[in-house]
Amino acid sequence: MSEEREGMQLTVKEPLIFELSSPGRRGVRLGPLDVPEEPLDALIPAEALRDEGPGILGVAEVDVVRHFVKLSQMNHGVDTGFYPLGSCTMKYNPKVNENVARLPGFANLHPYQPDATVQGALQLLHETEEYLCEIAGMERATLQPAAGAHGELAGIMLIRAYHEDRGEDRDVIIIPDSAHGTNPATAAMAGYRTVEVPSDERGSVDVEALRAIVDENVAGLMLTNPNTLGVFDQNILEIAEIIHGVGGLLYYDGANANAILGYSRPGDMGFDIVHFNLHKTFGTPHGGGGPGSGPIAVVPHLVPFLPAPLVDRGEDGYFLNYDLSKSIGQVRAFTGNFGVVLKAYAYIRSHGADGLKAVSADAVLNANYLMNALKAYYDLPFDRTCMHEFVLSGRKQKREHGVTTFDIAKALLDYGIHPPTVYFPLIVEEALMIEPTETESRETLDEFIDAMIQIATDAEEDPESLHEAPLYTPVRRLDESAAARAPVVCWAPRGDADAAGE
């Protein structure tokens, strides 16, 4: 074994499960039939019967177990390594949340059970709503939206319903140039025209530019604070005053809420609607197995527009209240992703108020520690104390050595580290957006710093090696262009390529 490979995990090429199939091989064999046999066409109408068998794979139990365990070993997640994906808050998901979600009293509930038989679950929903409202500085919240973008859409629908209720016809949503891509997409989806407001030289909203573009056509502004540069917008009160001054509403994109828990509240900043990503800020699994949850909380005068039902408490206990006079309607079946809300409840309760403040303090400390260690090696376009994340630029490496941010991201894989978010936000050239989260130890952060410094050194001394990276991953550099230009999305047996859908 070469010195280089020593200690590296053996990776084996794994075929698709379809390719492991052998006709006649089985995982389960049933015993002899012990009831009278009836012909199939006597039981099921001929037009509902298929002509061929269902094509079940011929694989034994051990084949299936080994196949999926191998695939899981090729994966990278917060349980396997550092995952500093900016604006995505890939924080560790405490296992106590999973234990709570598996309690039979919660796991075996059915959404059609009468309220009287699910009082504990309703109480949990009600209390989670109260906690989120307290954290956001808002009046009431819906837990229905299934993800952040879903919460955004519900929030923008609230803005539309609010203005229509007042007999006003407004058609513009203002979006900063540093915004998450979902913000303009959401506004367009909801039928609004988007107008972009530029950032100033400190990375905040350019207040004078904002003042110049607002008028009575503005339905609202979508903003995340801290923004995607990891910069807290110190002018937020003035921004709120400008938008409210023309009758518009402020929407808070909560993707970056991990920076502010217990320190500042969107409601106090002047926002009218807030979404939280429970799968970012409140420790529930993010991506892959998810699912997500994107509750939205609102100020008192928007409560009548919230999606029904809310969980309220009456004389007979908790109940689903559908009596919201101006509700935009239900946006998700039942009460949303209950299991996810349950895990977030466990997260909030196991941390407590002080614990949540410590989450944000540590997240911000970790980000500043990394930023200050790395700014000597990579350009830092907005050099000021950051919040929970910061954005480096690989432009120096690109100009001087022909090493792109893409190469740097791929090289990190060889260190067992998931790369940061790259090429976002769009206003930073060759962007590397880094969010370490609060749970990472000093040792883990130092390992990342060492890896980034080594890559910067390699860029100077041996740039070619970085174009080749990664070397030690189960698969090498994938052809993203071919995958996007001519994706093959349906499997077909070998030699039957025509059957594969393109």
Add this chain to the structure above:
Amino acid sequence: MYPEDLMYTENHEWIRVEGDVATVGISDYAQNELGDIVFVELPEVDEDFGQGDAMGVVESVKAVSDIYMPVGGTIVEANEDVLDAPDLVNSDPYGEGWLVKVRFSDESEMDSLMNAEDYQATLE
């Protein structure tokens, strides 16, 4: 890299004027910054746009970007070839990778465009 016979915008579009029709594309700098382009969306023939209006979209492995009209006018032709082979925008941005032809309405709008030398200066 930036042909002398073209004019450029600060959003990295170029135009080539022939009579009252201008051909529009994106510059070599733009295609290089975007990386491999995987999808192009163009307007329909006869659609009208003002100067600076978003008229199409280019999507690369890195980002999705609007394409803006360097001059106002009516679309007379859209390049069907780049819809099927978006990599033409990467390989030949000033030739086969052109995007639309527009019959422009106001020649004075050209005054706000840059020549190759000025455009190159903005990139440094």
